[in-house]
Amino acid sequence: MEGSIMGQVRHGCATTTHAIRAKIQRSQATTAALSRELGINVKTVAKWRKRETLEDRKTGPTEPSSTVLTTSEEAMVVAFRRYTLLPLDDCLYALQPSIPHLTRSSLHRCLQRNGISRLPDMEGNKPKRQKFKRYPIGYFHIDIAELRTNEGKLYLFVAIDRTSKYAVAQLVDKANRKTAWEFLEAVLEVVPYKIHTILTDNGIQFCEQPRNRNTAYSRSMRFDMICEANGIEHRLTKPNHPWTNGQVERMNRTIKEATVKRYHYDSHEQLRTHLSDFLDAYDYARRLKTLSGLTPYEFICKIWTSEPNRFILNPIHQMPGLNT
Template identity: 75%
Template sequence: MGQVRQGSATTTHAIRAAIQRSHASLATLSRELGINPKTVAKWRKRATVEDLKTGPKEPCSTTMSAEEEAMVVAFRRHTLLPLDDCLYALQPSIPHLTRSALHRCLQRHGISRLPDVDGDKPKRQRFKRYPIGFFHIDIAEVQTAEGKLYLFVAIDRTSKFAFVRLVHKAGKMAAAQFLRDLIAAVPYRLHKVLTDNGIQFANRSCDTTAFEHIFGRVCREHGIEHRLTKVRHPWTNGQVERMNRTIKEATVKRFHYDNHDQLRTHLDDFIAAYNFARRLKTLNGLTPYEYICKVWTSEPDRFIVNPIHQMPGLNS
């Protein structure tokens, strides 16, 4: 099999081996082989006939300082976040960080691949694509030192925009009011909502009443299709179930709250940061509200108001 040499090489493996075996002077070998005496001296000193690797002996980043590289490595090892999530989290601190530079840095330190989780991974199925305006809604219980509260959570299936409310009682009137508040808060029209079969959202099958459930009536008044999950199939509403867990991990599972107002304030701050600042891989690096503004430019007929007017800042 032929040998692979550097493009500027003037010797073959056989010539290099002959140089290393010969006892002739450098000048003599240089004349006989027709090469530079420095080349003869170089190969005589070496114990191998292979070309050395080019590039720096200690690879390092050309765009990041040693401190920034150490920050990247520590962040990856501590959080075990995927590549894109690491990029979005680190760019505010390292503005010149690019995806390729981050990937090369992780490769140099041997942490470019996350450790495999034991067990068989279930096959993931893609969600059916819907236009914005399809919300998943659910209820969760939370605790403070004052007692128990109920958390209504809604998340858009497509834009991932989240909306929450804390209430003392989670009855059907509270659920209907939550839906009204959601409709008023979102800059586009809702066309579908998905809930479980709880009494807050639908009449029970054993009820004989002919009256329309108030939650369904609010849906009908606003032209919204109300869908229910299959009984004992909570994973059908998995998006909002996952959002419930995210909210709890960021609030009540991590901090102690002396009263309900403390939780309410922290929850509002977290949801604002999520909607307006958290860049999501599923949205190609956009925040939920950036994605909504992007849809506004291509499908303005779906909107009630210009979403740019609702962005936090000087115009809010």
Template identity: 45%
Template sequence: MAFLVPASETMTKRGRFAETTIGYVHIDSRELRHADGKIHISLAIDRVPKFTFVEFYEKAGKMNAAAFLEHAIEAFPYKIHTVLTDNGIAFADLPKNRTGPNSVFVGLHIFGRTCVEYGITHKLTKPYHPWTNGQAERMNRTIKDATIKAFHYPDIESLKAHVLAFVKTYNFAKHLNALRWKTPFEAIAHAWTTNPSIFKINPRYLIPGPNT
């Protein structure tokens, strides 16, 4: 079996990401500190419509990263064709273990195996260049600014509930300049009208009800 070797992500000369199609998802994980301790937030954001999905884990690690990828695949209403991550051990093996004799013994990283299973291309940022995963970095920062940097929470569950509410509002009510003042959901709905073949479900089923 040929192992998938993730390719490094590149940017244009102007520092912008090259244009791509819907289904190119940036994934990252960050720590949220709280008076009661800390929790890890995993985040996936599509490069094109900016639609975002998050989950929480007690620990960061490759098993949770692979589980999060599977949940993100289920959450997005269309096929994810490419995933961009950093070079952290949650997403990729050490460079010395990716190719050569060591790869025979180590095998493909579980995150990479999950990508292969779902037909997803896994790309990595350049080592020591975290800003090349800028969309995920910025969204993580936006979430922190809107939550833990602005409010005090009585417990972890209150923090998690606020983060989820913020992301829902962002997806369905935040009009973005980058999307010509559409919301991420409106951008997805527009993509549905132009190319429904890439979708697994009609995105209108994503619209939250009054009790969600």
């Protein structure tokens, strides 16, 4: 009577099989008589007489809810995810300051309950990403981007460390050799550790043009002279291979999405102020998945404790610097 039928999946505490339940629903006998005949509780007989199916109902609450988050906290999580469309870990790092007891699993369950656990695929089938070769801190990618305000055009120099993700940026009126080496000097002044490698593209701001290299027209550039004086290797990307400098290209896009693509600026000064605030928040407050949930500044401080010989000054005493 209590044996299970092949192919039938019953609840762990079930006292009836599908065959017994079907017999109860077909029988014209009284509930008490069926209870005595089948050797089961009267309430069990009454329950299956009322039902129209033979399957067990799902256990748990009818309306799923969190045992960790309050209703208002869950509403905050849902609104944040729908507005930002950030990945799971980025949502976690951004929300934990406001909801300290939020864990990765409780966040994932919350997103599942509300049907937003998967982000929409905005770019179709994405190619498999290749990981960058691991380098010690001090390998910087540098690039230039063009931005606009109501006053006209500006150029943005951006430098980002391949390992620590620490970013430095500067807005200038012209993108030429002079502003390029001035930006390099500014980066050297603000970064608290030794820079050993700099990667740039083949732009005229950073290197001699290919047709003039190793010829009578070739000349030493101030950018390379500064690198040599500081023991820095200046590497160039391969021509027509912009993805080699992909880290700083991605940082350029991140900055544009947070500034000129989202807001209108009446003046260059408004953009400079917002850019400074954004980069301070990025370097000192934004938790990154690639750094195991640390901010770039926290990651630098962690390296300081294990490899202090790489540092020029104690980063724990460093205040936000250039980014204007």
